[in-house]
Amino acid sequence: MLSSYALDSQVIQKELCTGCGACQGLCPYWGSSRGRTICYYDCERSDGRCQHFCPRMPTDLAALQKKAFPDETVLPELGPYRALYLARAADPEIRGGAQHGGAVSALVELALREGLIDGALLTRAKDTLDPAGVMVTDPDEVRRCSGSSFQIPPTLAVLNEALREDRLRRIGVVGTPCKTLAVCKMRYNPLPDNDNHAGNIRLVIGLFCGWGLDWDGLEALTKRSAPSGAGHVDIPPSKYHSIEFAPRGGGETVSVDLDEVLPLVRPACRACADMTAEFADLSVGGARSADGWETDKKWNQIIVRSKTGEELVALARSRGILEFKDVPDTALDKLKKASLGKKRTAVRTLRERCGGLGYLAPNEALLPLD
Amino acid sequence: MEWTMTLNEPGKVCLMQGNEAIVRGAVEAGINFAASYPGSPSSQILGMLGKIARERGFYAQWATNEVCALEACIGTSLANARSICIVKQNGLLCTADALHCGAQHGVKGGLVIVTSDDPSAHSSTNEFDSRFMAMSADLPMLEPTTMQEAKDMVPYAFELSEQYRQMVLLRLTTRVCHGRSNVTLGPLPEKPRALRKVDEWERLVCVSYRHTPMLETLDSLQEAFEACPYNHYSGPGQPKKLIVAGGTGRLYAEEALRRLGETDKVGLLSLASLWPLPEKLIVRYLQHAEDVLILEEVDPFLERNLQAIAGKNRFHIRFAGRGDGALPRIGELTPELVLAAVSSLVGKSLPKRAAAPREPLLERELNFCAGCPHRATFHLLRRALRHEKNPGVVIGDIGCYIMSSQEAGHYAYQACNCMGSGINLAEGLGQLTAYGLEQKVVTMCGDSTFYHSILPGLINARYHDSNMLLMVLDNSATAMTGFQPHPGTGITAMGDSVAPMEIRPICEAMGCKVAEADPFELEKTEALMTELLQEPGLKVLILRQPCATLKSKQQRTKPKVWVDQDKCLGDGCGCDKFCSRVWGCPGNSWDFTKNKAVIDPVSCVGCGVCAKLCPAGAIMVEGGEKA
Ligand SMILES: Cc1cc2nc3c(=O)[nH]c(=O)nc-3n(C[C@H](O)[C@H](O)[C@H](O)COP(=O)(O)OP(=O)(O)OC[C@H]3O[C@@H](n4cnc5c(N)ncnc54)[C@H](O)[C@@H]3O)c2cc1C
Ligand code: SF4
Ligand code: SF4
Numbered sequence A: 001m002l003s004s005y006a007l008d009s010q011v012i013q014k015e016l017c018t019g020c021g022a023c024q025g026l027c028p029y030w031g032s033s034r035g036r037t038i039c040y041y042d043c044e045r046s047d048g049r050c051q052h053f054c055p056r057m058p059t060d061l062a063a064l065q066k067k068a069f070p071d072e073t074v075l076p077e078l079g080p081y082r083a084l085y086l087a088r089a090a091d092p093e094i095r096g097g098a099q100h101g102g103a104v105s106a107l108v109e110l111a112l113r114e115g116l117i118d119g120a121l122l123t124r125a126k127d128t129l130d131p132a133g134v135m136v137t138d139p140d141e142v143r144r145c146s147g148s149s150f151q152i153p154p155t156l157a158v159l160n161e162a163l164r165e166d167r168l169r170r171i172g173v174v175g176t177p178c179k180t181l182a183v184c185k186m187r188y189n190p191l192p193d194n195d196n197h198a199g200n201i202r203l204v205i206g207l208f209c210g211w212g213l214d215w216d217g218l219e220a221l222t223k224r225s226a227p228s229g230a231g232h233v234d235i236p237p238s239k240y241h242s243i244e245f246a247p248r249g250g251g252e253t254v255s256v257d258l259d260e261v262l263p264l265v266r267p268a269c270r271a272c273a274d275m276t277a278e279f280a281d282l283s284v285g286g287a288r289s290a291d292g293w294e295t296d297k298k299w300n301q302i303i304v305r306s307k308t309g310e311e312l313v314a315l316a317r318s319r320g321i322l323e324f325k326d327v328p329d330t331a332l333d334k335l336k337k338a339s340l341g342k343k344r345t346a347v348r349t350l351r352e353r354c355g356g357l358g359y360l361a362p363n364e365a366l367l368p369l370d
Numbered sequence B: 001m002e003w004t005m006t007l008n009e010p011g012k013v014c015l016m017q018g019n020e021a022i023v024r025g026a027v028e029a030g031i032n033f034a035a036s037y038p039g040s041p042s043s044q045i046l047g048m049l050g051k052i053a054r055e056r057g058f059y060a061q062w063a064t065n066e067v068c069a070l071e072a073c074i075g076t077s078l079a080n081a082r083s084i085c086i087v088k089q090n091g092l093l094c095t096a097d098a099l100h101c102g103a104q105h106g107v108k109g110g111l112v113i114v115t116s117d118d119p120s121a122h123s124s125t126n127e128f129d130s131r132f133m134a135m136s137a138d139l140p141m142l143e144p145t146t147m148q149e150a151k152d153m154v155p156y157a158f159e160l161s162e163q164y165r166q167m168v169l170l171r172l173t174t175r176v177c178h179g180r181s182n183v184t185l186g187p188l189p190e191k192p193r194a195l196r197k198v199d200e201w202e203r204l205v206c207v208s209y210r211h212t213p214m215l216e217t218l219d220s221l222q223e224a225f226e227a228c229p230y231n232h233y234s235g236p237g238q239p240k241k242l243i244v245a246g247g248t249g250r251l252y253a254e255e256a257l258r259r260l261g262e263t264d265k266v267g268l269l270s271l272a273s274l275w276p277l278p279e280k281l282i283v284r285y286l287q288h289a290e291d292v293l294i295l296e297e298v299d300p301f302l303e304r305n306l307q308a309i310a311g312k313n314r315f316h317i318r319f320a321g322r323g324d325g326a327l328p329r330i331g332e333l334t335p336e337l338v339l340a341a342v343s344s345l346v347g348k349s350l351p352k353r354a355a356a357p358r359e360p361l362l363e364r365e366l367n368f369c370a371g372c373p374h375r376a377t378f379h380l381l382r383r384a385l386r387h388e389k390n391p392g393v394v395i396g397d398i399g400c401y402i403m404s405s406q407e408a409g410h411y412a413y414q415a416c417n418c419m420g421s422g423i424n425l426a427e428g429l430g431q432l433t434a435y436g437l438e439q440k441v442v443t444m445c446g447d448s449t450f451y452h453s454i455l456p457g458l459i460n461a462r463y464h465d466s467n468m469l470l471m472v473l474d475n476s477a478t479a480m481t482g483f484q485p486h487p488g489t490g491i492t493a494m495g496d497s498v499a500p501m502e503i504r505p506i507c508e509a510m511g512c513k514v515a516e517a518d519p520f521e522l523e524k525t526e527a528l529m530t531e532l533l534q535e536p537g538l539k540v541l542i543l544r545q546p547c548a549t550l551k552s553k554q555q556r557t558k559p560k561v562w563v564d565q566d567k568c569l570g571d572g573c574g575c576d577k578f579c580s581r582v583w584g585c586p587g588n589s590w591d592f593t594k595n596k597a598v599i600d601p602v603s604c605v606g607c608g609v610c611a612k613l614c615p616a617g618a619i620m621v622e623g624g625e626k627a
């Protein structure tokens, strides 16, 4: 099928497009505006990289996992699994500007300083409702990109452009689960005659993700809730049933009822079966412990999935870049439960929207079908 | 052949195009004034008149639009001037009000309106039959068949106009405008006619009580046309089979009858006086006829009128023509069509001649010229509109950019009516954006169209602050019809330099928000377009870049453009022939053996825009004057 038609009919029209940007930055045909993926012109190729990389085109995930994590133990609910940590950045300055404990920023900074990577694909999300992907090469720049954007800019377009240039040879990528799946497809399922230098990707850090929000919708909500602009947006555990806006430059945090937010969830996110970024070397999310949200929100939980991931965490530990605390016994089960919950929602949504499992169809055996 | 226009050698035979014959006729008639707005197929007439105006002592003007042109002619008529107004079919329709009012008050100095119809719409959006305008306005109309008639009918029309104090329409069709044949020159007047001062009690006023005198004038003209020297009859005195032809149909009929050997048996009545119809003349040949074939361009005008005459006289006649299916309802007559129709009239057919083998022609859509700024504009518009949540509504207008409705402009617009209509269609839609229409509204016009008929619409849109974007595609030329000057160019039909009227200050004086950009600065202009689309209210974006044809006429050396074959991705992923398949400049060609792009050095004008678009940076530009 023509690539542009395939993506349009199977992904965009079905509201499955995550806005990851994997189809962009490759050619003049695809682009994006305010979180919407755009096809400027039809392309007549039938086997292009755009549809090949797209995380919402059918993929045999088990086979992909085997290629990418040949030696790892795989937990059916969470994917490849080596260890789970509770950690945070040791540097209070990083923590101050980070989404949670700043583990991601600290790890990326370390990897850049140590030359493990020479570029990091991050997202400039701070103080803006116009977030964008950036390829960072200066370690000092990393902490300026901390925090989360719930608008999901198409950062992989920036990755594609950097790969095409082939100037940076050891690139690290930070991204939501959809993005880490696309990156995994780039690395382990490239087009035989055109791999776009995907071998230059060396490290992938995934972010836990429940859902992202509609670009315009979040903008309107932010302007309403924090007219001076939101410095920090966060989603506390589900029992709080809210989203929090911390106004830019300080002031009282505004809490908005989740019922106002849920209608703004990107439709594609309801069909996403991955909460913990199962195709990353490391997956990082907010902590969940007995200490309660006020403490947890300054800590991260980290799933280590690969040797690369493990080595980076070990290095961070030995250099004192990360601080650790004990992981409660119940943590893994809680994660599994949450992850399964997302998979169930995805299956339900896909059945409604596509009359079947849609892009997940090749993976029936892996899914919680009740 | 301009020199033949003013050659004072009566009796000399010159080869002339129909348009030239009209010019010569006007010079022989000693005109004082000529005005026109360009429109194919008759655009050349005023261009030539402008060049010889000084020498022949008359005034010639490319008017801002056809209404200006005709009304200026009416004005000069009051001073006894002989004036000629040249319009194409659509232009004649623009003048409808002036024409109908003018018919009611008549003229003093002779006024001839040359109107050119374009059967098959070779260079028009539509076909139109001007004869209905004559009928509707109660004005006399003549139609020449040969170039000689085209020339001779101009002075004849002026004489009629002055004798009956009425405007006279002279209808041409594309074949007559562009055809060539020998014309015997007539004498040139020593000098143009003397003007007469306008008397205090002189009146050219349209009032209702002038209706009856106007109809009486028409009656007198009908009487005069019974003896019009340009109506011809050949064939038996009481024909049973009759062909009635107007315009080119006569020549095709003569040829067909000759080939069928029926010249003596079938009557051929060719009518040059098309309105009012010489009824007695027609009845004379109709009364014995059993079968009548009507040949005309393009509507069944004669056919219906002759049927009415036959009905009034209780003749029993089988009519064949455009209206009854004997000939196609639309499109030009051709010798083949006429031969077939005449064959079935006479019940004979010619042995089929083997058609001469023809080189197969490639089927191609119309495309913008190489280096045309419109190509970039529509590429950017496409991209800018794709950034919108909902697809935009784009309204076209009349000019070269009309081709944007095809692949060349990526099927840009949803609606296009007549010249100057875009702003108004968009104005209406723009108002609806406050009533639930969640789409961006965009329209466009060329610089010439801007002056021609956008201005009142722009005033309306600005006054009512319609939520829309007007793109003025300023290529500094009326390119479609052959680079006639317009008020923005600073030059007149007679070659004088005058102060140009810039579009931007005009818009600003109206209080419009105006932005300006160069369509070749791709990123900047796309960003500006995208930004303007977000702004509420009326926006005007002037896109300035000279017409490529104009530019290549002026530039002495052109940059060399070529494709680095090693870098070119060809049809591979990452490009898929973007330059030749999507961008589509005639200069961007494709090497089917190597599956790589190439530049056609003959077509390419060196604008360098494709080089900016190539995703592989494979298109190289070197030297020449910077674009
Ligand atoms: C849309 C979204 C939904 C999330 N949902 C959950 C959830 O349900 N549960 C949970 O535990 N955690 C969730 N997270 C992850 C969480 O917000 C933190 O990113 C994570 O805990 C890491 O925290 P940190 O303090 O180490 O991050 P930081 O040190 O602040 O670093 C965060 C990094 O993420 C990058 N980034 C920010 N936004 C994006 C984006 N949209 N796409 C790609 N990269 C981005 C930044 O550039 C930065 O490098 C979500 C994140 C996102 C972006
Ligand atoms: S990535 Fe390749 S296949 Fe997809 S649209 Fe671009 S050129 Fe075509
Ligand atoms: S999910 Fe990503 S790759 Fe697929 S269409 Fe959307 S932006 Fe493109």
Ligand code: SF4
Pocket (backbone or CB within 6 Å): B563, B567, B568, B569, B570, B571, B575, B576, B577, B578, B579, B580, B596, B597, B613, B614, B615, B616, B617, B618, B619
């Ligand atoms: S756009 Fe560039 S890469 Fe693509 S075919 Fe043309 S020259 Fe080759």
Ligand code: SF4
Pocket (backbone or CB within 6 Å): B370, B371, B561, B585, B586, B587, B588, B599, B603, B604, B605, B606, B607, B608, B609, B610, B611
């Ligand atoms: S440079 Fe490219 S776009 Fe310009 S005329 Fe030549 S081929 Fe066409």
